[in-house]
Amino acid sequence: MANADLLVTGARIHTLDPARPTAGALAVTGGVITAVGEPAELTALRGPGTTVLDLAGATVTPGLTDGHTHPLMGLDVATGLDLSGCRDLAALRTALAEAARATPRGGWVTGWNLDHNTFRDHPIDRTAIDDVLGAVPAFLRLYDAHSALVSGRALEIAGITGPRPFAQRAEVVCDAGGRPTGHLVEHAAIDLVTPFVPAPAAAERRARLLDLLRGMAATGLTTGHVMDLQSPGALELLAAAEDGDALPVRLLIHPWCMPGDGDEGVDRLIALQRQAGRDWRVAGVKFFIDGTVEGGTAWLEHPDCHGQGTDAFWPDAAEYTRALHRLDAAGVATATHAIGDAGVRHVLDGVEALGTPRARHRIEHIETVPDAQLPRFAALGVAASMQPGHCAYTRADRTDAWSRRLGRERAERAWRCRDLREAGATLVLGSDWPISGYDARGVLAAARLRRPAGSPDTAPVRPEQALTALMALEGCTTHAARAVGEEAVAGRIAVGYRADLTAFGVDPLAAPADEVAAAPVRLTVVGGRVVHRAD
Incomplete structure (x- = not known):
């Protein structure tokens, strides 16, 4: 067998392969796993061009x-203020007022991750935010990304004055008098405003x-x-x-x-x-x-x-x-x-x-x-x-x-x-x-x-x-x-499988879940390439 490009040793390996559930080493050649076993079994695959990674007790799993x-799409959604910390309308208004004061002339206040629960039993309505924004337009996505709240100035810029028909189930929410509340439901309604929001280069x-x-x-x-x-x-x-x-x-x-x-x-x-x-x-x-x-x-x-x-x-x-x-x-x-x-x-x-x-x-x-x-x-x-x-x-x-x-x-x-x-x-x-x-x-x-x-x-x-x-x-x-x-x-660590690997500082099958969430990721490999390695 040819020398390996990459040799991973010193780890506990959960292969998720029923034929060999655990191992201590693996070899990768050409982006594919070519051997799985114990370190002594794979030493013959080490050559002058082999990169050897001794993970010193880490736990390796198939790449996540x-x-x-x-x-x-998230590049467009996750922009501006992260509003997840706004638990009530008072906190939302404070965050928007500060952002409006810092927004240059002609700019917009944008935000995302706004929790529906922030409004409690109140309707999602621009009247809750318009006064603290003044003339600054605002576009705020709710956390589901299927709805948004926009300010009165934003509605004016987009030319939205009442309900609109759509080819999908979407809605410009309006009050009993036909006035848009600023609540836009589903993508087609949201997309009436997004072309007017400044976009990055x-x-x-x-x-x-x-x-x-x-x-x-x-x-x-x-x-x-x-x-x-x-x-x-x-x-x-x-x-x-x-x-x-x-x-x-x-x-x-x-x-x-x-x-x-x-x-x-x-x-x-x-x-x-x-x-x-x-x-x-x-x-x-x-x-x-x-x-x-x-x-x-x-x-x-x-x-x-x-x-x-x-x-x-x-x-x-x-x-x-x-x-x-x-x-x-x-x-x-x-x-x-x-x-x-x-x-x-x-x-x-x-x-x-x-x-x-x-x-x-x-x-x-x-x-x-x-x-x-x-x-x-x-x-x-x-x-x-x-x-x-x-x-x-x-x-x-x-x-x-x-x-x-x-x-x-x-x-x-x-x-x-x-x-x-x-x-x-x-x-x-x-x-x-x-x-x-x-x-x-x-x-x-x-x-x-x-x-x-x-x-x-x-x-x-x-x-x-x-x-x-x-x-x-x-x-x-x-x-x-x-x-x-x-x-x-x-999805497995087995011969012939793509060399996608994740190495944890703890064993994700044995450690408590909260510890797994905070565990260091020692190594991430995509198709045999090391794309992340922690010191």
């Missing part, structure tokens, strides 16, 4: 995957993307399932980011298919599957069958407690199913955002109608789902993609906006990770950054804790849905690979 992230966007991906790699991430390609110039941004160097994280990208795209739009998405770079490729299509619980746009079998939520995101839900079938016939994988119980059911019905699918299909989020739907995931081969960090937006006592909208019965079916896993589903875990933090260690921990890591005083949300440490790790490795059809080349 974020099963649902938005590093492209291309060079700045490239630098921000690379910084973001480096930060992700430092938490142990090697791959991201990217659920968007909508930002203007996204393909050019990816090409520019790879100019001169490889990306720190491999990206599998799912552009959106939206209501009204028609056959022509679906054909464009099929053709787009050929687009790829060195470390990114278009690998499927993202749908929305509904919106969010807090926004009243989750598709539910019965109305929410505000009398909303009985409509799909697609005005003609059958059009969604036709697009799904057209993509499957072309062998294109799909990922569908489905939060409400009716939305989940409709997607499963659409996949079942395929008979034998040609492509892999998955459902994203699955925030509330009844017992009857659980076994259908495994039976139909539909992966369940869930984000443990989303529990942070609910409370165990059900006083949060999400729970109050749904009512107790449906809120008791919140994020049924353990039930889906035990029903045999492929369970993919991710962050949904920028909705939740991208730190892969936090994802692993929250899956086990059902609360944010490092917050022991926070009561867990439905703790019986917690995953074991092994289940959580599989959700970021073997199950993530299976969801995108890469189970023969990724």
Whole structure:
């Protein structure tokens, strides 16, 4: 056997390979794992050009995957003020007043991560903020990224004076007199304002993307399932980011298919599957069958407690199913955002109608789902993609906006990770950054804790849905690979598999979850390249 390019020793290796669950060393050649064993067994592979990494007691696992992230769209969303610390309207007003005073003439106040719970029982209305902003326009995204609050001056600049019709379920919320409140629900309504918000130059966007991906790699991430390609110039941004160097994280990208795209739009998405770079490729299509619980746009079998939520995101839900079938016939994988119980059911019905699918299909989020739907995931081969960090937006006592909208019965079916896993589903875990933090260690921990890591005083949300440490790790490795059809080349440490590796300062299968969240990441390797190494 030829000398290895890279030899990793001195570590405890969890391979997730049933044929050899643990090892003490591994070798990499040409970006692929070529040997797994004990250090003495691999010494013959060391040559003059071999890089030897003695990890001195670290624990190595297959490289972690974020099963649902938005590093492209997130560059636009996560801008300006991080409003997550604003727990009430007084705090929000103070933050906006300070920002308005510091904004130069002609500038905007922008913000993101604004919690619906900040408004308590008050409507989301620009009257709560206009007076502290003065003449400065403001564009504030709520944490779900499916809604925004804009100021009166921003409405004026965008020419929004009343309700608008949309090809999807979206709304410019207006009061009884037809006056826009500044609350914009879903992407089409938000996009009425975004063209007027100052955007960074291309060079700045490239630098921000690379910084973001480096930060992700430092938490142990090697791959991201990217659920968007909508930002203007996204393909050019990816090409520019790879100019001169490889990306720190491999990206599998799912552009959106939206209501009204028609056959022509679906054909464009099929053709787009050929687009790829060195470390990114278009690998499927993202749908929305509904919106969010807090926004009243989750598709539910019965109305929410505000009398909303009985409509799909697609005005003609059958059009969604036709697009799904057209993509499957072309062998294109799909990922569908489905939060409400009716939305989940409709997607499963659409996949079942395929008979034998040609492509892999998955459902994203699955925030509330009844017992009857659980076994259908495994039976139909539909992966369940869930984000443990989303529990942070609910409370165990059900006083949060999400729970109050749904009512107790449906809120008791919140994020049924353990039930889906035990029903045999492929369970993919991710962050949904920028909705939740991208730190892969936090994802692993929250899956086990059902609360944010490092917050022991926070009561867990439905703790019986917690995953074991092994289940959580599989959700970021073997199950993530299976969801995108890469189970023969990724997600394990075995000969012939891609050399994606994460090395922890603690054993993620043995250490308490809070310790895993704070553990140093000693090494991150993508395709045999060391993209992060801690001293």
